[in-house]
Amino acid sequence: MILTETAGTSDPSGLDLAPLKRIHIVATAAILGGAALDGYVLGIIGPSLALASTEMQLSSLNQGLIAASALIGVFIGGLIFGNLADRYGRRPVFAWNLAAFVVLSLLQYLVQDMWQLVVLRLALGLAIGVEYAVGTAVLAEFSRRRGRGVLLGSFALAWQIGFSVAFFVGMAYEGDNWRLLLASSAIPAAITFLLRLGLPESPMWLKARGREQEAEDIVRRHFGTGYTIPTIALEETHPSPVELFRHPNWRAHLYAGLFWFCQIGPFFAIFTFALPVFKSLGIESGLTVDILLNGLQILGAVFGLWLLHWLTRRSFVISTFAIMFVLLLGLGLLPDAPTWLVVSLFAGYMFIAPAANNMQFVYPSEIFETRIRSTGVGFAAAFSRISAAAATYLLPVAMQEYGVSATLLIMAAFPLVGLVVSLVWAPETKRAQLR
Numbered sequence: 001m002i003l004t005e006t007a008g009t010s011d012p013s014g015l016d017l018a019p020l021k022r023i024h025i026v027a028t029a030a031i032l033g034g035a036a037l038d039g040y041v042l043g044i045i046g047p048s049l050a051l052a053s054t055e056m057q058l059s060s061l062n063q064g065l066i067a068a069s070a071l072i073g074v075f076i077g078g079l080i081f082g083n084l085a086d087r088y089g090r091r092p093v094f095a096w097n098l099a100a101f102v103v104l105s106l107l108q109y110l111v112q113d114m115w116q117l118v119v120l121r122l123a124l125g126l127a128i129g130v131e132y133a134v135g136t137a138v139l140a141e142f143s144r145r146r147g148r149g150v151l152l153g154s155f156a157l158a159w160q161i162g163f164s165v166a167f168f169v170g171m172a173y174e175g176d177n178w179r180l181l182l183a184s185s186a187i188p189a190a191i192t193f194l195l196r197l198g199l200p201e202s203p204m205w206l207k208a209r210g211r212e213q214e215a216e217d218i219v220r221r222h223f224g225t226g227y228t229i230p231t232i233a234l235e236e237t238h239p240s241p242v243e244l245f246r247h248p249n250w251r252a253h254l255y256a257g258l259f260w261f262c263q264i265g266p267f268f269a270i271f272t273f274a275l276p277v278f279k280s281l282g283i284e285s286g287l288t289v290d291i292l293l294n295g296l297q298i299l300g301a302v303f304g305l306w307l308l309h310w311l312t313r314r315s316f317v318i319s320t321f322a323i324m325f326v327l328l329l330g331l332g333l334l335p336d337a338p339t340w341l342v343v344s345l346f347a348g349y350m351f352i353a354p355a356a357n358n359m360q361f362v363y364p365s366e367i368f369e370t371r372i373r374s375t376g377v378g379f380a381a382a383f384s385r386i387s388a389a390a391a392t393y394l395l396p397v398a399m400q401e402y403g404v405s406a407t408l409l410i411m412a413a414f415p416l417v418g419l420v421v422s423l424v425w426a427p428e429t430k431r432a433q434l435r
Helices: 022-043 045-055 060-088 090-110 114-142 148-172 178-183 186-196 203-208 212-222 241-245 250-272 274-281 287-310 313-333 339-361 363-367 370-402 404-425
Strands: 002-005 232-235
Touching: 022 045, 022 060, 022 090, 022 114, 022 148, 022 186, 045 060, 045 148, 045 178, 060 090, 060 114, 060 370, 090 114, 090 178, 090 186, 114 148, 114 203, 114 363, 114 370, 148 287, 148 339, 148 363, 203 212, 203 370, 241 250, 241 370, 250 313, 250 339, 250 363, 250 370, 250 404, 287 313, 287 339, 313 339, 313 363, 313 404, 339 363, 363 370, 370 404
Parallel strands: none
Antiparallel strands: 002 232
């Protein structure tokens, strides 16, 4: 199905201009709950592996494979389920995905060997891929235009909170049952699943599929009378991933995956294996340091929301890529510098990287139009996971073979590429009406 938005000014009674309604709050809670769950699932693997490595006699390659398996699942899930959500609806994919989270989380408690864990983490990655592909699309389609960027950026803040909570849970846990740590993600998954059951189908998606009466019924029931969905002209074909690159806006479509690719490669690798990285840099990883660094990440994510409000999208990505490059380059060139300098550089990265991550959940949803939004966001999320999985899998090996200095210099190449690509291709989408 191909659709074309009609030209003209935005309707003063348009859906995205409605005042704050209960549906806005429900959608935000249901989606940001999923984001926090994603962060928790990906974050809890670090402390779990620290316990499992001895019992299961895991090599550095084994640990890298387990840590990367969920990210590989995100790659597959983003590609498949984003397109399914564009074809068959946001809600069927979006709501029942959480049931899979609950079941898969509990199954981790029964793991007996490495390959069982790899398979389950891969399957959890598929579910996380749904969240990235469909969650931000749903949030964008239910959001108000005013403050939409900050709201979408809150996906990253919620993710960071979930990731940090997992770190603290792992740190506070005094037992040796790493399976219990992994299975604990079933609790937030069940809560979020219940929230999702009250969320209707996206009216924008229904109208894009020609189901105007259903769309109008949902608008009337949840928003009230007097609000309209943008006028859409329809042709009877279905979107496909190939269409993303046959589109006149193909450079922006490709960029949506490229900038994400360059942001999260070093982020996931360094944060998943934070303890050995700290040790190699001569940083003592005690309770106080761990709390301060995790607090920095959350503050960084909040700071990123402030930047989203005040900076243009281009200025945001260009400036954050430049800062991350300088910080990682400094760490790579000066691993034996005085402790205060190494800690300052690392703390700077721990602050700026989560701030930069806010854009991952804003740019793609604004770049892709309604009919291909989930397909496009799914592609961007999937493409980004190539770097995340590769960097996470190879970081412990690279540190063992080449040392921390060379490894961090390799990590610095990611934001450098992101900076160059952003200078050339980054579009400006701030305050634009969703198409």
